[in-house]
Amino acid sequence: MKTDAPAQRTEETLIETDICVIGGGSGGLSVAAGAVQMGASVVLFERGRMGGDCLNYGCVPSKALLAAGHAAATARSAGRFGVTLPEPEIDFARVHAHVQDVIAGIAPHDSVERFEKLGVRVIEAAASFADSRTVTGGGYRVRARRFVIATGSSAAIPPVAGxxxxxxxxxxxxxxxxxxxxxxxxxxxxxxxxxxxxxxxxxxxxxxxxxxxxxxxxxxxxxxxxxxxxxxxxxxxxxxxxxxxxxxxxxxxxxxxxxxxxxxxxxxxxxxxxxxGRRANLDGLDLEAAGIETTRTGIKVDAGLKTSNRRVYAIGDAAGGLQFTHVAGYHASVVIRNALFRLPSKADMSAIPRVTYTDPELAQVGLLEAEARTKHGEKVRVLKWTYQENDRARAERAIEGFIKLIVLKNGQVIGATIVGRNAGELIQSWGLAIGQKIKIGAIASSIVAYPTLAEIGKRAAGSFFTETLFSPRMRKIVRFLAAFG
The missing domain is CATH 3.50.50.60 (FAD/NAD(P)-binding domain)
Known part of the structure; x- marks a missing residue:
């Protein structure tokens, strides 16, 4: 009886490298670019478009589409300034072209060609773990000293009938x-x-x-x-x-x-x-083969973003935490310090800003008021200032909004929420204050240009001292000192 010949096994090319990155989104590209320019050899796997979700399907196209919508809204509301404009005509095909043009303008920075010029070996294929220190994909077998999983996330599809x-x-x-x-x-x-x-x-x-x-x-x-x-x-x-x-x-x-x-x-x-919602992209990685544990939200990592396999790190959305492009970029810097320089670097997530880019924008960093009260109780003070009390906001007829600062009684800033015009820009200084433990007094005494929206934050910070400065006790002190000429 004749038997079938055994299937022919495809030979894989072996590559040995310092760092193997799986995923060419913002986090993975930051690791690859940083590591290779610091002298490490790097292999990068990307099965889809370079630039990942942020460039192709997320932050960039959504903000480009929002910009088109805001232009239309501005035309409709111009009458409040005494400028009368007709109802805008929307050419949606041209709006689509605008969005794609913005993506195309940024894409070369994230391209295969640019990264290969930097010295990164780019493999345009899916990758999976063969064992604890080997990844395969695209006809290659890659053994590396360290691996970084930066596969991002995709839209979670709810279990709705039909x-x-x-x-x-x-x-x-x-x-x-x-x-x-x-x-x-x-x-x-x-x-x-x-x-x-x-x-x-x-x-x-x-x-x-x-x-x-x-x-x-x-x-x-x-x-x-x-x-x-x-x-x-x-x-x-x-x-x-x-x-x-x-x-x-x-x-x-x-x-x-x-x-x-x-x-x-x-x-x-x-x-x-x-x-x-979103779910981490982990399908097809064969994480079990590498001894990598997962949770309900993503890959299980320690404070240094290392997985249960000491050779492997997970960053960005794949790590199951905050799902933002800037978080993935920050994670990349932590991993580079750990993987290349063996420094005991940990990810500090206490000062990560987030922004919803509606108009008005909503920006947040640190603890929300409810979270702060649960954690610190009576030690919390809430400072608030409205856009309506700001001269620049009045000049631009953008008076909807406020800043809310969460401050401990010792002056430490632990949270900030801003909703209003340019909130995403204004939140940055509060992330710095939280991350660097800058006290509220330093911000209250700073000098900001007039008229700017930044005055909203300074005014709110200054209100921390209002009760003390304008108290009966302070008036007595001033009158007492006045008696000496």
Missing amino acids: LSETPYLTNETIFDLTERPAHLLIIGGGPIGCELAEAHRNLGSEVTVIEAAKLLGNEDPDAADLIRAHLAEIGVTLLEGALVKEASGKEGGIALSVETGGTLQKIEGSHLLVAA
């Missing part, structure tokens, strides 16, 4: 649209859902947001209230405490069965966007 058979968009596909959605349904009222709701509404789409809990539920409630009011004012329909029970339909005609307060209602739209 959703898998219903056409839906995620952040990876919505920026491919060249025609404006007539009515965009969005599952999820987090930062991504709110940003894309505002952008599409400003560009002329009807928009409905369905959120199972509260809009921007992880943010300061007072600040979230302002974003909620803004979205409602521009015409976004908001359904909070609403569960999507079933999805159905086809291209151009989507229907959702939504339960709110025990009542079912049918909501129809032309397009559906799923923005209900």
Whole structure:
């Protein structure tokens, strides 16, 4: 009896290197660029587009789309300055071209060509662990002293009946649209859902947001209230405490069965966007082969971002913590210190800012008020100043918003929330104050240019001393000293 010949085994080319990075997003590219320029040999695996989610499907295209929407909104509201403009005409195909042009302008910085010129060996293929110190992919077998997993995350798809058979968009596909959605349904009222709701509404789409809990539920409630009011004012329909029970339909005609307060209602739209959270991209890595433990949210790491395999680090979204591009970049710097210089560097996550780029923007760093009171109790002081009390905000008719500072009684800043114009820019100094333990008095005594929005923070900081400076005791001291001439 004739038997089949054994399958031919594909020979893999062996590469030995100092650092092997899996994932060419912001974190992985930062590790690769930093390490190779410091003299280490580096191999980088990327199975998709260089630049990862942030460049191609996330931060960059969403902010470009928001900018187009804000331009339309500015034209509509110009009358408040005495400037009358006609209703803007939206050419959505040109908006799409604008978004793609912004991506294309940044892409060369993250390209295979640039990294190969730096000296990085780029393998455009998926990678998986063969054992505790070997990765394979693209016909190569890579043995490295240290590995860095920087595979990012993707949209989490909720277990909604019928959703898998219903056409839906995620952040990876919505920026491919060249025609404006007539009515965009969005599952999820987090930062991504709110940003894309505002952008599409400003560009002329009807928009409905369905959120199972509260809009921007992880943010300061007072600040979230302002974003909620803004979205409602521009015409976004908001359904909070609403569960999507079933999805159905086809291209151009989507229907959702939504339960709110025990009542079912049918909501129809032309397009559906799923923005209900993120999940770490770990599929296909064969982490078990390398002895790498995972958690519900991602790869288990210690304070130095090392996994249960001492040769392997995980950074950014893959590490299961805060899912921001700047966190991945910060993680990269921690890993470089640990992996190349053997320094005992730990990731300090106490001063990581986050921003929702609606208009007004919502920015946060450090502890929220509720978190601070739980942790520090009566030691907490809350300082607040409004945009309405700022001359620059009045001149630009941008008086919606406030700054809220969370300060201990000894003057240590432990949290800041800003909601209003340019909040994402203004939050940076408060991250510095928290990270470097700069006391509130130093900020209160600083000199800022007039008129600027930065005065809002200085005024809030100064209010820390109001009770002491303008107290009956202080007036007695001043009168006493005046008696001496």
